Amino acid sequence: MFAKLVCSTMGHQINRHRVWHDSVDYRTRCERCGSELIRAAEGWREYDGAEQAEERLPHPRERKQA
Ligand SMILES: [Zn+2]
Structure with a gap:
């Protein structure tokens, strides 16, 4: 994929x-x-989704409203 x-050469684009x-x-x-x-x-690096996963909250939009 071109992106x-x-x-990989310029670094990821952060918003x-x-x-x-x-x-x-x-x-x-x-x-x-x-x-x-x-x-x-x-600095920023790619996240594989596995490390310390149990301590991490999902994105605010994916959290269930209490
Ligand atoms: Zn990127």
Whole structure:
């Protein structure tokens, strides 16, 4: 996919207005390729969906209203 190729050379494209917090780290989705991203100490990186998953909340729009 072309978007992935651009991201691998230029880096992912972050929309700061779409960043949210999952109770562990900041998360967003790349505007260009749609990859799930997580903010690590060194910067944004791809999130595989497995690490510490039980501690993380889903995106606010996917949370059930109490
Ligand atoms: Zn990307």
